[in-house]
Amino acid sequence: MKQALLEARKAVQQGEVPIGAVVVWQNQIIARAHNQTEILNDVTAHAEMLAITAASSTLGGKYLTECTIYVTVEPCLMCAGALAWAQIGKIVYATKDEKRGFQLFTSNALHPKTQLIKGPLEEECATLMKEFFKAKRR
Amino acid sequence: MKQALLEARKAVQQGEVPIGAVVVWQNQIIARAHNQTEILNDVTAHAEMLAITAASSTLGGKYLTECTIYVTVEPCLMCAGALAWAQIGKIVYATKDEKRGFQLFTSNALHPKTQLIKGPLEEECATLMKEFFKAKRR
Numbered sequence: 001m002k003q004a005l006l007e008a009r010k011a012v013q014q015g016e017v018p019i020g021a022v023v024v025w026q027n028q029i030i031a032r033a034h035n036q037t038e039i040l041n042d043v044t045a046h047a048e049m050l051a052i053t054a055a056s057s058t059l060g061g062k063y064l065t066e067c068t069i070y071v072t073v074e075p076c077l078m079c080a081g082a083l084a085w086a087q088i089g090k091i092v093y094a095t096k097d098e099k100r101g102f103q104l105f106t107s108n109a110l111h112p113k114t115q116l117i118k119g120p121l122e123e124e125c126a127t128l129m130k131e132f133f134k135a136k137r138r
Numbered sequence: 139m140k141q142a143l144l145e146a147r148k149a150v151q152q153g154e155v156p157i158g159a160v161v162v163w164q165n166q167i168i169a170r171a172h173n174q175t176e177i178l179n180d181v182t183a184h185a186e187m188l189a190i191t192a193a194s195s196t197l198g199g200k201y202l203t204e205c206t207i208y209v210t211v212e213p214c215l216m217c218a219g220a221l222a223w224a225q226i227g228k229i230v231y232a233t234k235d236e237k238r239g240f241q242l243f244t245s246n247a248l249h250p251k252t253q254l255i256k257g258p259l260e261e262e263c264a265t266l267m268k269e270f271f272k273a274k275r276r
Binding site for chain 2: 037041042043044049052053056057060061062063076077078079080081082084085086102105106108109
């Protein structure tokens with residue numbers, strides 16, 4: 001999760017919503033990404049989406065059943081749907097998204113075999129988001 | 139919708155799930171795409187996702203409030219989530235997806251201003267899907 005937080009911090013520096021994600025397979029990081037919706041001018045460029053695409057490319061297969069994604073903020077509906085298609089093994093997120101988190105909409109978005117876990121660094125990841133939006137509103 | 143169906147037929151020829159989408163803005167098609175999850179080895183490469191990315195690129199903005207997407211099959215949760223982020227003006231789909239359609243999971247996935255309409259060519263679009271999966275099971 002520390003690596004995902006590093007990714008989120010990169011996002012801030014680029015004026016992007018500070019969310020980062022890494023994908024781990026066999027104790028190795030095989031993909032890392034942060035939100036790039038502004039620079040790519042594309043709403044689909046969330047950290048998780050870019051990380052899924054990169055991990056699939058690294059592994060040479062579109063299913064990520066043996067992988068864990070660490071993400072600083074609870075995935076939205078789009079990202080949860082993508083993680084379901086990828087049949088990701090485990091999702092670890094640091095802080096809930098009280099407005100757009102997928103769990104606000106449905107309890108069965110994910111693949112039945114996917115584990116969903118609330119992980120560490122909640123305060124750090126949440127604070128990064130709050131400060132980003134506070135600064136934007138100024 | 140005829141153009142979306144043409145896209146879906148291209149998908150079949152490439153061994154992809156036959157779903158096609160086009161995005162229309164000011165009576166012009168500004169993006170067209172079909173499912174490419176196999177060739178790109180990427181679960182995120184649904185027709186709608188590729189069409190959103192292409193339309194945003196054409197318009198030079200990530201919001202598609204003035205656009206209509208025509209898609210041969212009801213979007214899944216991932217694509218509905220992406221269309222929500224894009225604040226798409228209107229979604230016209232030909233046939234329901236009885237297993238993965240987003241409406242099975244939640245009634246408020248979309249942006250409140252997005253119109254959702256059941257469009258024409260239901261039978262053609264549904265038949266294409268059924269025949270594809272029947273052939274796959276053989």
